[in-house]
Amino acid sequence: MFHNIGEILILSWQTVLAVPQLFRWRQRRKVYDQLAYIGLASLSMVCILSLFIGGVLALQTGPVLVEHGISSVLGGMIGLSMCKELAPVMIAILVAGRIGSAMSAEIGSMQVYEEIDALRTMNIDPVRYLVLPRMVAIAISLPVLVLFSIPVGWFGGAMVCDFNQKIAVGFDSFFQNLREVVEIGDVLNGLFKSFVFALAIGMISCHQGLITRGGPRGIARSVTKAVVNSIVLVLILDYFLTRFLLYIQK
């Protein structure tokens, strides 16, 4: 494990050193390609997922709050939950499964079939060619996806609150409470978390791809490790980031 952590830190440093290459048009084009692949291709899934997360949150908490006579706080509660916790974590898990797996599979298969060796013999740095564009793209895409996820989740929650007979909190009162409670800082809080999650998912997935050995079975093993390790790290990071953000907000 410590060996892998060391390798990931070295890979991260090599990626940072390659950042000036982004001034080259060819390098930026690779980033745009990855942005389209990661961002646009995931957007519809993110919206569907967020709509239902907001809805379920309202469905689970609404009747209890109504029972205690505090249904008026539903908007603020769902609003805060979505932007500070649920949107960043759930979208990060979705991206780890969808994009992290694809990254490790693609780079892993290039490793197994000697494509990365071919790059090295042409004096093309695989970190600059493969890792950097993916890291930049995921670091931009994930916060943007979360930015879409938050209002869609709010909308899902508001719909359930409005249409569910047991809750019966109208759209207006839902969003009025949400506006009173949720501040721009809370949204930025979620975006910051998602940015850190993106770096973790991207780095773990690229590293797993680069250390792939042993044919199709090796690729499958790398993909599984990339997804599982990313999700575990996202959840661990979430705890420490939450503590950190609570500390600096004091």
Add this chain to the structure above:
Amino acid sequence: MTAPAQPQGVTVEVRDLRKSFRAMEVLKGISFQVGRGERFVIMGPSGSGKSVLLKNIIGLMRPNSGEILIEGQSIHDAAVRNQYRMAMVFQSAALLNSLTVGENVGLYLAEHQLKGPAEIDAIVARVLETVGLKGLENRAPTELSGGMQKRVAIARALVVEPQLVLFDEPTAELDPLMAVTIGEEMLHLNERTGATSIIVTHDRALAFATAHRIAMINEGRIILIGTVQEVRSSTDPIVQKFIRAELAIPKSH
């Protein structure tokens, strides 16, 4: 990165090279020298360490001990890898499947910004024509046969205008006609550019037709280095067994 110019071969010297994978020693003290523009063939049975030797020579692997010198300088010095143009044609061709044939061939020039897009297109078209694949720039590598992929890999090496080119089993998995074509391409490359060529192969016909000198390797050790004639007339039983191996099936079968 130096811009491609009219290339000239480089000297290669391998000194007491040893490489192990865990407890298994694959290369057990390999030493040889290759002259400028020489076609040096490394032959030997499967598992004798030929491909590992090639990957060490081009710097893809680091040896446990020993040295690989290009024009007297260590290959593991990054400045040396920048100074001399080297290319390798892999056994699997190792084309980037996410790119088209044209993008694969022009990758070196584009990534190192050595030419503009129009100039790269022209060079790619010319090089593909040289290897008999005119007009296939926009095809995906997966749409090509094994032999065509090998020729694209040779075209990719040609674009580098290499001073040292390594071939790993260039005719493996190819039919005899395609093997002849690939062999001819290798000879043309060497004659056109004067590049030093190191060729790893099982293919005796290819080795005898292309080599200036042949090294026979067995169980991680070089057992003979000599000209084609010297290898043919060697009395070493392992060499004789390898170069005379024939499938003898009784007529009743």
